[in-house]
Amino acid sequence: MIKRIIAIGILSAAAVSCKKETAVSEEKRVGDSVKTETKEDQYKPIDTACSPVNKTEDYITSLQWHHSRIEKEMAGNSPEQNDKVYEDYVKIRGKYTECLMNLHSDILDKYVNYYNGDKDQYIFPDNIKKIASELKKAGLEFREVGEGMTEIWTIPGYYSSLFKNKVTPDYGAYISQTDKESETNYAADAGLIISWEQLGDRLMFWENFMNTYPESRLIKTVQQDYKMYLSDYLLGMDNTPTYERDGEKGTGKLNDENRAEFNRIIKKYPNSNTAKKAKEIITxxxxxxxVDQIDEKINGER
Structure with missing residues (x-):
């Protein structure tokens, strides 16, 4: 899964140093005309800097305001302008999500404890149900990420529904694929969760993306994630290695399922870089x- 990392960076001017104000309809005279301001016109989102005085509803209302704002903004923009809108919006949502995680750190720490093994389901108290309902209003949800940890994530499909047919083709492909990959966790407890075949197919998607859009502004991000995926594909993770190691000799033997997966990619995409690396690892x-030399070679190239 292209990693869904909480982005912290320069935010758009609409998100900085703002505070929520009580909004009531009022009239303002502009020249000889009278303009009626609505609650929406007067509302200002809270600052994206986390504050202990802010409540869940403050962050959710601000997220909803930004959602409505960019929908209106994109209607008059070019696809290239909307690419930038997407980048800024991801950062804004990332900051608010971080604030919500700080606010509800106690719930996130205890979330997995609400699982009832006898009933094979979660049984949440009313306060958590209420918070989950609030998060959903802004396209957010609680997500277990392994090792007893829970985070707040954007729900799968959220960005696609908002930016579909409004950005350039490379951004459209990127958003669609990352939304798809976010449907399930990629890894947990130092082990791969998706299948080796699914990982191979992800690699080929991103390799094709790099070949199709070599000048994309997203290319550096895609290259970094492709290399991470490739390392996991070839060597595995701590709890899901692609080989069995001989402790005495320091060598290893590829697992049959991984060898079969490498051969699948080699046969299906013979001219790809992924297939080239698969042949190399087999050799x-x-x-x-x-194994240490193989690991150094593969990860050194990252």
Missing amino acids: LFDAQTP
């Missing part, structure tokens, strides 16, 4: 190359 293991 290295078959030559009884020490």
